[in-house]
Amino acid sequence: MNKQKHSMQPIPSHDEAVRQDFVTDFRAFLTDEIYPKITPYYQSKIEPDFIKEHGRKPEDKKEVQNVMLQDSAYQSWSFLQRISQQMMFTSVIDTVERTLDELIKKTKKYSELGSLELDQTIQIPRYLTAYDIHQQPGGYHTENTENDISAGVVYDISLPIYSGDAMGDENDLLAQATINFIKNNIKTVPKKILDMGCYIGNSTLPFAKAFPESEVYGIDVAAPGLRYAHARANALDASVHFSQQNAESMSFESNTFDIVTSCLFLHETSHAAIPKIINECARVLKPGGWMIHMDVYPFQRNVVEPLYDFLKDWEVINNNEDFSGALREMDLQGIFEEAGFSEETIEFTSAEASSETNKGYTGDFYLKLPVYVAQKMA
Amino acid sequence: MAKKITLPRVAKGKNLIYLDDNSVDNILAMVMTLTQEISVLTDRLDTIENLMAKKGQINIDDINSFEPDNELQEKRSERRKILLKRVLLPIEKALDSK
Numbered sequence: 168m169n170k171q172k173h174s175m176q177p178i179p180s181h182d183e184a185v186r187q188d189f190v191t192d193f194r195a196f197l198t199d200e201i202y203p204k205i206t207p208y209y210q211s212k213i214e215p216d217f218i219k220e221h222g223r224k225p226e227d228k229k230e231v232q233n234v235m236l237q238d239s240a241y242q243s244w245s246f247l248q249r250i251s252q253q254m255m256f257t258s259v260i261d262t263v264e265r266t267l268d269e270l271i272k273k274t275k276k277y278s279e280l281g282s283l284e285l286d287q288t289i290q291i292p293r294y295l296t297a298y299d300i301h302q303q304p305g306g307y308h309t310e311n312t313e314n315d316i317s318a319g320v321v322y323d324i325s326l327p328i329y330s331g332d333a334m335g336d337e338n339d340l341l342a343q344a345t346i347n348f349i350k351n352n353i354k355t356v357p358k359k360i361l362d363m364g365c366y367i368g369n370s371t372l373p374f375a376k377a378f379p380e381s382e383v384y385g386i387d388v389a390a391p392g393l394r395y396a397h398a399r400a401n402a403l404d405a406s407v408h409f410s411q412q413n414a415e416s417m418s419f420e421s422n423t424f425d426i427v428t429s430c431l432f433l434h435e436t437s438h439a440a441i442p443k444i445i446n447e448c449a450r451v452l453k454p455g456g457w458m459i460h461m462d463v464y465p466f467q468r469n470v471v472e473p474l475y476d477f478l479k480d481w482e483v484i485n486n487n488e489d490f491s492g493a494l495r496e497m498d499l500q501g502i503f504e505e506a507g508f509s510e511e512t513i514e515f516t517s518a519e520a521s522s523e524t525n526k527g528y529t530g531d532f533y534l535k536l537p538v539y540v541a542q543k544m545a
Numbered sequence: 546m547a548k549k550i551t552l553p554r555v556a557k558g559k560n561l562i563y564l565d566d567n568s569v570d571n572i573l574a575m576v577m578t579l580t581q582e583i584s585v586l587t588d589r590l591d592t593i594e595n596l597m598a599k600k601g602q603i604n605i606d607d608i609n610s611f612e613p614d615n616e617l618q619e620k621r622s623e624r625r626k627i628l629l630k631r632v633l634l635p636i637e638k639a640l641d642s643k
Contacts, residue, residue: 169612181609185588185621189581192625200626201633204640211642239564240639243573246563247636250574254581257554264552298558305553312550321552487558 172336175277175395175402176324177266179259186258191328194251198331198528201244209474213238228476232484235477249485252302255328256321260304263320271314274394277401284410285390292388292413294437298487307366307389319367319395326369333527334369337403341430342370344520344536345461346377349426352540353457357381357425361451363414363444364432368396368407374428375405384424386412415443419451427452429460433539434491441494442502449506455545458508461518461538463491499539508541515539580632584625591621 170187171178179187213234217225225231235241263270291308299306303321311317326338334340349355358381362371365385375383385407387393393409400407412418414432427448436444448458483492503513518538563570592611596603613621630637 181592181611182585182589186581186585188588188618188621189584189625192622193577193581193629195622196626196629196633200630201637201640204637204642207642208640240636242563243636243639246570246573247577247633249561249563250577253556253574254577256556258581260552260554264550267550267552299556302556302558304556306557309553311552317550317552485561487556 170324173399173402175270175273175320175399177262177270177320179262180265183258183262183265186261187255187328190251190255190258191331193247193254194328195331195528197244197248197251201247205241205244205478206474208240209235213241225473228473228480231473231477245481245485248481249302252329252486255325256303259321259325259328262324263317267312267315267317267320270320271312271316274314274316274398277398280401280404280406281397282408282410283393283397284408285393286411289388289411289413292415292436292440294435294440294490295388298489300435300487302487307387307392310391314394315391316395316398318389318391319393319399322392323367323369323395323399331528337372338369339373340520341461341536342373344518344534345370345428345430345459345538346373347520348518348538348540349457349459350377353426353459355425355457359424360384360426360428361386361419361424363427363429363448364435365396365409366392368400368409370430371396371407371409372400372403372405375400375407381425382408384408384410384419386410386414386417388413414447415440417447417451421450422453423451425453425456427456427458429462431462433460434463434488434494437490438493438497441497441499442505445499445502445506449508449543452543454543456543457540458503458543459538459540461536463494463537503539503541507544509544512542513540576632580628584628587624587628588621591617 170184214224217234225234295306295308303318305311305318307318309318323338326334357378360374360378360381360383362374362383362385365371365387366389368385371383371385374381383406385396386409388411390411393411397409433441433444452458480492482488499515500513504510516538517535520534520536564573589608592608593603595617596607596611600607
């Protein structure tokens with residue numbers, strides 16, 4: 168099975184490839200063999216101990232967390248899950264480091280379609296520099312050499328390991344779900360589409376392919392991702408206009424786009440950034456245009472199961488996704504209305520991807536994804 | 546010659562402690578990396594065995610360019626799972642509910 172899915176990806180050596188395969192199998196083992204033991208373990212040991220001491224069940228995820236973080240059996244799984252992510256990155260970084268010179272040279276060849284505009288004066292927001300999101304060493308933005316693309320390459324080739332090969336050859340399963348949603352529910356043929364926080368463009372390219380008549384734009388603050396995104400788009404024969412911009416304050420003119428979208432972007436920003444980003448979405452959309460963000464799991468549920476809530480927050484605590492938990496608590500409805508989206512069009516629903524093969528460690532998560540949708544007032 | 550580029554290998558973030566202290570966490574991390582290297586060695590040996598069975602005589606390029614087919618991939622995955630099961634037995638056992 169060839170690991171190189173397009174010509175901007177490096178080819179791992181024999182040992183690098185099997186080292187990466189080990190991480191895939193390690194993550195599968197943790198998810199399939201160990202993780203399912205946690206709920207029964209909690210029900211038969213942790214919860215009864217808690218009841219003995221307090222005379223009642225834990226009330227919320229905080230109380231569950233207090234006992235679980237003291238439990239060495241749970242913490243062993245949690246630690247293994249955390250280091251599987253670290254091992255994923257170290258095993259792909261070997262390949263990227265070894266091949267980086269050649270890959271950077273290749274970007275010159277893959278530059279004809281679309282465009283790339285970088286802005287050296289851009290400030291990387293603190294929410295991206297305070298810690299490395301997903302534990303990717305150096306984060307999204309770090310430049311290790313001239314014209315660096317390494318962080319983008321690392322991201323691209325670790326996604327199949329992260330997801331258990333659930334994202335498809337072009338890592339585009341999530342965007343396909345958004346596109347399905349647009350085709351089934353919004354039924355507009357957009358002329359101009361903007362993808363915010365596009366990074367390597369894996370969720371941007373599908374728009375260019377699904378709507379060949381539209382102009383597709385992608386913005387991000389991280390140059391290594393954008394340089395790679397442009398070359399990658401060319402390697403995959405797609406035309407996208409990438410530019411280095413902060414979604415909190417963009418240079419696009421008002422009333423420009425028919426659709427503004429993002430994919431797993433909002434939860435990597437901050438409390439202060441969210442209203443600014445949503446205001447910008449409203450500004451750059453044409454009247455009657457649609458905003459559609461795919462992001463973290465549903466956040467307003469009626470059924471509260473403290474253990475479920477605690478486990479769902481695993482990435483927040485253990486995988487440097489600090490803001491994703493807090494996003495769920497925000498009044499997005501209010502922020503959307505404030506920004507000028509029609510109240511009756513605001514919807515927190517889900518988009519479905521169709522996976523031809525049953526891949527991935529946890530299929531459900533990747534096949535039904537939360538989307539936040541709203542239409543700008545006409 | 547251009548200076549060799551080195552990429553960072555450690556992520557910036559909170560220093561979390563999971564087990565008794567940092568040193569216990571570090572030992573478990575090292576055990577898993579060693580397990581990974583055992584797996585790499587076993588796969589390399591498996592590559593050599595497969596090539597030998599087919600060709601009789603091989604060179605280093607044959608090994609480095611070898612790509613397992615799907616059937617062999619699955620066999621290797623199965624074997625890695627058995628390796629992981631052995632190494633992680635104490636942890637699995639601790640989570641088994643009575």
